[in-house]
Amino acid sequence: LAKTTQPISMDSYEGQEVNITCSHNNIATNDYITWYQQFPSQxxxxxxxxxxxxxxxxxxxxxIPADRKSSTLSLPRVSLSDTAVYYCLVGDLSSASKIIFGSGTRLSIRP
Amino acid sequence: SQTIHQWPATLVQPVGSPLSLECTVEGTSNPNLYWYRQAAGRGLQLLFYSVGIGQISSEVPQNLSASRPQDRQFILSSKKLLLSDSGFYLCAWSASLGDQPQHFGDGTRLSIL
Known part of the structure; x- marks a missing residue:
């Protein structure tokens, strides 16, 4: 099961492009990379x-670079409503394997 | 389209009381079903998952249990709640052949007094 590492938090401003990078050095051949967004109490x-x-x-x-050991989520022209926690997950889509959500990256967008 | 329902949205229970949280999915058949718990400011912890009726896999030893009496119904239970059971409980489903993407309900905020 590939472990992921993300920055704990990031700040940016409205209208900017935001890039959040996730490291997954032990990604397996059959693993896909998935990103989720979470708002408070949802x-x-x-x-x-x-x-x-x-x-x-x-x-x-x-x-996703050729070696697949990392991935970058890019959010174009962010707005205040993009303030949320972003999770990077790595896992095999073809089996009911365990999925682990890390602590994610808390993205704060300022006006 | 597929939808997932969780209830209640908020629950306050005394220590030692029983618990039953229900989750139902509509618009799909034979989904994988999941229960997660999220402590404040933390990531999600997988508690149970199910690939079919009556099939439950437990990921974390605790005083909680899960059941799947019907294809699209998933229940989280406890006979006696502990203070440490407080948290945000999320139910999710995914297509039967894989784990992702997972589709989450709106969660239940459980407070133990």
């Missing part, structure tokens, strides 16, 4: 998932 919400290179959806991009 359950985490799925943001994006990828295996390699780059994935983009309507809210974020996920960059």
């Amino acid at each position: 359950g985490p919400r799925f943001i994006i998932q990828g295996y390699k290179t780059k994935v983009t959806n309507e809210v974020a991009s996920l960059f």
Whole structure:
């Protein structure tokens, strides 16, 4: 089971691009990388998932280098409503394996 | 579309009392179901998961138990609550063939007095 390491907290300003990096040195061949967003008193919400290179959806991009030992969640032009905790998870999609949520990155956006 | 419901949203219970939290999923069949607990300012701790009716895997030894009486129903129980059981309890589901992405309910804030 691959362990992940993320910064505890980050600050940015409205309109800026925010990049949150996650380290997962022991990622396995079958593991995918998934990011979640959590607001206070709510359950985490799925943001994006990828295996390699780059994935983009309507809210974020996920960059994964060739060695897959890290990944970067990119949030374009953040707003105050992007203030939340962001979790990086690594796991095998094909089996009911254990999923571990770390402490995440607390992102604070200022006006 | 699939939806997940948890209730109650908030619960205050005395030490030593029983607990029953319910979670139901709609719009999907044979989901994987999960119970998590989150302490204030911390990450999520997986308590139980289930891949089918009557199948429960326990991840953390404690005085809590889980049951899955129906395909889309997941129940978290305790016979006697402890102060340390306070926290934010989240139910989640994922597609039957994998763990991610997981889709979470709105949680139950449990306070033990």
